[in-house]
Each structure stands twice: as structure tokens, then as C-alpha cells.
Amino acid sequence: MYRTPQEPVKATPLAVDLFSGSGSVSAALKAVGFRVAAALDIDPVAAQTYKANHPEVEFFQTDIRDLAAETLCNKLVGTPVQLLAVCAPCQPFSSQNRKRDNNDSRSMLLLEALRIINAVDPEIVWIENVPGLVNSDVSGQLIKGLKERGYHVSKPQKIDAANLSVPQRRIRFMLVASKDQSIVDRFVAKVTIPKERTSVRQAFVGLSELKAGDRDLIDPLHFARQHAEITIKRLAAIPKNGGSRSALPEHLQLRCHSRLHSNSFPDVYGRMSWDSVAPTLTTGCSDVTRGRFAHPEQDRAISLREAARLQTFPDHYEFFGNHSQIAAQIGNAVPMKMAGEMFKILISPETAEW
Numbered sequence: 001m002y003r004t005p006q007e008p009v010k011a012t013p014l015a016v017d018l019f020s021g022s023g024s025v026s027a028a029l030k031a032v033g034f035r036v037a038a039a040l041d042i043d044p045v046a047a048q049t050y051k052a053n054h055p056e057v058e059f060f061q062t063d064i065r066d067l068a069a070e071t072l073c074n075k076l077v078g079t080p081v082q083l084l085a086v087c088a089p090c091q092p093f094s095s096q097n098r099k100r101d102n103n104d105s106r107s108m109l110l111l112e113a114l115r116i117i118n119a120v121d122p123e124i125v126w127i128e129n130v131p132g133l134v135n136s137d138v139s140g141q142l143i144k145g146l147k148e149r150g151y152h153v154s155k156p157q158k159i160d161a162a163n164l165s166v167p168q169r170r171i172r173f174m175l176v177a178s179k180d181q182s183i184v185d186r187f188v189a190k191v192t193i194p195k196e197r198t199s200v201r202q203a204f205v206g207l208s209e210l211k212a213g214d215r216d217l218i219d220p221l222h223f224a225r226q227h228a229e230i231t232i233k234r235l236a237a238i239p240k241n242g243g244s245r246s247a248l249p250e251h252l253q254l255r256c257h258s259r260l261h262s263n264s265f266p267d268v269y270g271r272m273s274w275d276s277v278a279p280t281l282t283t284g285c286s287d288v289t290r291g292r293f294a295h296p297e298q299d300r301a302i303s304l305r306e307a308a309r310l311q312t313f314p315d316h317y318e319f320f321g322n323h324s325q326i327a328a329q330i331g332n333a334v335p336m337k338m339a340g341e342m343f344k345i346l347i348s349p350e351t352a353e354w
């Protein structure tokens with residue numbers, strides 16, 4: 001591209017991805033023009049996926065509590081970090097965690113980020129978690145810690161991924177802290193502007209039809225898990241396109257569902273709707289007994305490919321691990337599109353290529 005002599009050459013902004021999982025946040029950062037200098041996660045299988053897709057990034061497969069901040073800083077060789085992404089485990093704050101415990105040691109992992117922030121001194125800190133974090137002590141400690149370090153901190157924003165063109169309802173807590181108040185203001189002003197919706201139908205376009213137990217001949221992630229005969233009978237009796245287990249005739253109802261708890265887990269065995277967004281994917285996203293994870297019209301749970309599409313992973317993204325390990329990586333991820341839309345706001349608009 002032609003550049004006039006007065007135009008300064010823009011340095012590529014640098015980012016660090018804490019609790020990176022399989023790397024969708026890093027992929028989003030790279031897509032909008034960041035260079036990811038380092039990433040960290042404790043999970044060895046997610047680490048394998050991460051390294052296959054982001055071989056150029058310095059990856060620390062470790063418990064964050066064991067990482068000396070200087071070790072990280074040494075890898076950054078004095079280059080200023082523009083953005084630190086922090087997606088600590090959300091289970092301690094999740095409404096789906098029925099055994100929520102304030103003393104869960106995982107809730108303190110988020111505060112480890114403050115130790116890293118002290119050393120790395122990023123211009124922007126981007127924090128993603130579940131809405132339950134807002135009312136926790138940890139959130140208060142985090143915001144206080146950021147302010148003490150000279151950051152302007154946004155009010156916690158509750159954002160639905162579906163409003164950022166992700167084909168999934170996924171409400172998340174987002175917090176942005178920056179040394180520059182105008183970046184915080186820009187984020188808050190722009191992140192809530194809804195974008196065009198993407199439906200399940202649009203997300204699944206081009207994927208082959210499968211029966212339970214079938215595999216697509218080309219796409220290794222597009223296979224339908226085998227179901228027991230009774231499960232297939234139940235699925236066949238659930239109305240296509242958004243039906244629920246409440247439609248099951250008595251002889252097909254699960255005993256645990258038909259007794260006292262008829263309202264418990266209403267989504268279990270439910271089908272997704274073609275022209276709506278999918279429900280929030282979890283680590284059990286390809287198991288019909290763990291949520292509304294049945295295909296809109298085929299009698300089976302969604303495949304890992306369909307789950308990955310609902311999380312906006314591109315088809316070329318490589319995954320490692322067995323079926324449940326891949327489902328966990330997909331279900332844990334921040335949808336790439338959601339993260340990308342936010343990073344586009346945070347990066348200087350001229351640099352964004354997304």
C-alpha cells in the first residue's frame with residue numbers, strides 16, 4: 001500500500017492471552033491485527049490444540065500460580081503490551097454450577113491476573129467471564145486492584161454473543177480497563193450496538209445429513225455420536241425445529257423427568273430451532289442429556305463440527321483430544337466472532353482488518 005512520507009509506520013500491537021484454552025481469543029486477536037506474544041493455560045490437551053493453530057506464540061502450559069511474572073516478561077523482551085486478555089475459569093461464578101462455593105480456589109485465579117498486570121503493564125486489560133462474577137467479592141477486588149494500578153475501568157457489561165452475529169445466545173460479563181479513558185468510553189459506547197443475527201440454519205450451511213453413529217467422509221469433526229435405541233426413539237418423538245421433551249408420550253419419558261421434577265432441566269433432549277440462535281453451548285454440547293443440544297431435525301445430538309460452527313470456529317481450526325475433550329474445548333471457548341468484534345473496538349480503527 002502507498003504511504004505518504006509523513007504517515008508514521010504503525011507498529012503491530014502486541015497481546016497476551018491468559019487462560020487461552022484452545023486459542024479462539026488468540027485467533028480473534030490475530031484476525032484484527034494484534035500479534036499474540038504469549039499465551040497460558042494449564043490444560044495439556046487444549047495446549048496441543050493451541051500450539052497447532054498458533055505455533056508462533058510463546059505458550060506456557062502451566063498453572064498460572066506457578067508462573068513467575070518475570071518469566072513472562074523475559075519473553076516479551078521489553079516490547080510494550082497493548083492488550084492483556086483474561087478469561088479465567090467461569091465455573092465458580094456460573095449459575096449452572098449448582099454447587100457454587102465462594103471458597104472455590106478457582107475463583108481466586110482471576111486475581112492472579114493482577115500480579116501479571118503489575119509486571120507486564122498492558123495498555124488495555126480485557127476480562128471475560130459469566131454474569132455471576134458481577135456480584136462476587138472477586139469482581140470488587142479485581143476492579144479495586146485495577147484502579148490502584150492507574151487504570152480507568154468500565155462498568156461491567158453484560159453482552160449477548162447473539163447480538164454480535166454469533167449464532168448462539170451466550171451472555172457474558174465483559175470488563176475493559178485502560179490507561180486511556182477514551183478507549184474505555186469507546187468500548188462501552190460501541191459494544192452494545194447490535195449486529196445482524198446469524199441463525200442455526202446459517203451456521204450449519206453445507207454440512208451433510210447424518211444419522212446417529214454416522215460420520216462425514218471428509219470432515220473428521222462432523223460425526224454423530226451413537227445413541228441408545230431408547231434415546232433415538234425419544235428424539236424421534238420430539239417435534240422438529242425447537243421441540244422439547246415435554247412433548248414426549250408417557251412411555252418415553254425419563255423416570256427422573258416425569259416424577260416430581262418435571263420442570264427440572266427443561267432443555268434436556270430439546271432440539272435447536274433452525275431460524276433462531278442456539279442455546280449457550282457448554283462442555284457437554286454434543287450430549288442431548290446435558291441441554292438443548294439435539295439437531296433441529298435429525299434424530300441425534302449435534303456433531304462437534306456443528307458445535308464448533310456455533311462457536312464461530314473456522315472449519316480449518318484443528319482440534320486435538322478425544323470426543324469429550326474436544327467438546328470441552330469448544331464449549332469453554334469465547335466465540336471467536338464475539339471476541340473479534342470487541343477487539344475491533346479496542347484496537348485503533350485504522351489497524352483493524354477483521
Ligand SMILES: C[S@@+](CC[C@H](N)C(=O)[O-])C[C@H]1O[C@@H](n2cnc3c(N)ncnc32)[C@H](O)[C@@H]1O
Pocket residue numbers: 019020021022023024025040041042043046062063064065087088089090109329332333334335
Ligand atoms: C473459560 S476457559 C478459557 C477459554 C479460552 N479463553 C477460550 O476462548 O477457549 C478457562 C481456561 O482456564 C484454564 N485454567 C483453569 N485453571 C487454570 C490454572 N490454574 N492456570 C492456568 N489455566 C487454568 C482452563 O484449562 C481453561 O482452558
